[in-house]
Amino acid sequence: MRMRKKKWAEGWMEEHSGYITSTPQDYKGQWKKMLNKDILHVEIGMGKGDYLRQMSKMYPEAAWVGIERDPSAAAVAARKAVEENYDLSNNHMICGNAEFMLDWFGENEIDVIHLNFSDPWPKKHYHKRRLSSEKFLNIYKTLLNENGKILMKTDNKDLFEDSVLYFLQNGFTLTDFSVDFRREEHSEDAITEYESKFMEQGLPIYRLCAVVDHKE
Ligand SMILES: C[S@@+](CC[C@H](N)C(=O)[O-])C[C@H]1O[C@@H](n2cnc3c(N)ncnc32)[C@H](O)[C@@H]1O
Numbered sequence: 001m002r003m004r005k006k007k008w009a010e011g012w013m014e015e016h017s018g019y020i021t022s023t024p025q026d027y028k029g030q031w032k033k034m035l036n037k038d039i040l041h042v043e044i045g046m047g048k049g050d051y052l053r054q055m056s057k058m059y060p061e062a063a064w065v066g067i068e069r070d071p072s073a074a075a076v077a078a079r080k081a082v083e084e085n086y087d088l089s090n091n092h093m094i095c096g097n098a099e100f101m102l103d104w105f106g107e108n109e110i111d112v113i114h115l116n117f118s119d120p121w122p123k124k125h126y127h128k129r130r131l132s133s134e135k136f137l138n139i140y141k142t143l144l145n146e147n148g149k150i151l152m153k154t155d156n157k158d159l160f161e162d163s164v165l166y167f168l169q170n171g172f173t174l175t176d177f178s179v180d181f182r183r184e185e186h187s188e189d190a191i192t193e194y195e196s197k198f199m200e201q202g203l204p205i206y207r208l209c210a211v212v213d214h215k216e
Contacts, residue, residue: 002070003070003072003073003076004072005072006071006072006075006076008075009071009072009074009075009076010071010075012075012078012079013071013074013075013078013095016078016079016082019078019081019082019088019092019093020074020075020077020078020092020093020094020095021092021093021094021095022094022095022096024094024096024103024104024105025103025104027092027104028103028104028105028106029105029106029109031063031065031092031105031109032063032109034092035063035065035089035090035091035092036063036089036090037061037062037063037090039061039062039063039111039112040062040063040065040109040110040111040112041055041059041062041063041064041065041110041111041112041113041114042064042065042066042067042105042110042112042113042114043055043064043065043066043067043113043114043115043116044067044098044101044113044114044115044118044131045067045068045069045098045115045116045117045118045119045131046066046067046068046073046074046077046093046116047068047073047077047116047117047192047193047194048073048076048077048080048193049066049068049076049077049078049080049081049093050080050190050191050192050193051114051116051190051191051192051193052064052066052077052081052091052093053077053080053081053084053086053091054190054191055114055189055190056087056090056091057086057087058188058190060087060090062090062111063090063091063092064090064091064092065091065092065093065094066091066092066093066094067093067094067096067098067101068093068094068095069095069096069097069098071095074093074094074095075095077093078093081093098131098136098139099135099136099139101139101143102139102142102143105143106143107142107143108143108144108145108146108148109143109145110140110143110144110145110148111144111145111147111148111149112148112149112150112151113140113143113144113148113149113150113151114150114151114152115131115132115150115151115152115153115154116152116153116192116194116195117153117154117155117192117194117195118130118131118132118152118154118159119131120154120156120158120159121159122158127162130159130162130163130166132152132159132162132163132166132167133166134166134169134170137166137167137170137171137172138170141170141171141172141212144212146212147211148211148212149175149209149210149211149212150167150172150209150210150211151207151208151209152207152208152209152210153181153192153195153205153206153207154205154206154207155194155195155198155203155204155205155206156206157206160179160206160208163208164177164208167208167210171212171213171214172210172211172212172213173210173211173213174208174209174210175209175210175211176207176208176209177207177208177209178205178206178207178208179204179206180204180205181204181205181206181207182195182199182204182205183204
């Protein structure tokens with residue numbers, strides 16, 4: 001469900017452009033250097049940013065960048081981070097559409113991409129907007145390094161089934177796969193806003209890990 005528009009969002013983000021940027025091209029190829037880490041995780045469609053904030057606390061040795069195209073959600077995510085006053089030194093946020101990621105990150109710059117509860121776009125006509133569709137997978141293949149991987153979680157069986165095919169048909173191998181990820185304790189992985197709602201309803205969480213077959 002789309003978040004109600006926050007009138008303060010654009011102005012707040014302009015004032016905090018040192019943490020949430022709408023000109024990520026300025027950092028292309030420089031994210032690890034800027035955040036002073038050797039490993040870069042990128043979450044696409046971070047919503048209100050709970051996952052990014054938790055994971056960047058749990059894994060302070062890595063750099064974490066969250067992308068969100070909805071300015072209201074992006075501003076809420078960044079404001080929570082700034083107002084919680086936690087360590088922002090290993091993380092950063094981008095307000096923008098991931099379609100343009102090739103302008104924002106260098107080739108082989110990213111180690112791990114996280115797709116959490118991406119919009120399922122059920123109508124066939126809109127499948128190409130899915131963040132796991134062929135167009136996006138080709139972008140990720142350029143940006144992920146040799147050992148790069150994509151971690152995807154969803155509640156949506158149709159999206160999950162289709163995505164398995166997208167990955168296998170576009171040069172990825174699945175190294176992990178679960179149709180009930182939260183059946184067991186997974187304290188190594190934070191629970192997102194959407195995930196906690198589905199878990200409360202007793203719904204299964206689907207999850208996969210995909211690695212790039214080989215880099216040309
Ligand atoms: C269903 S919400 C899930 C939010 C969060 N990841 C979670 O699990 O709670 C999907 C989010 O992805 C964002 N999104 C969808 N397509 C995007 C794109 N092309 N670029 C950046 N964000 C996108 C939407 O605006 C929305 O906030």
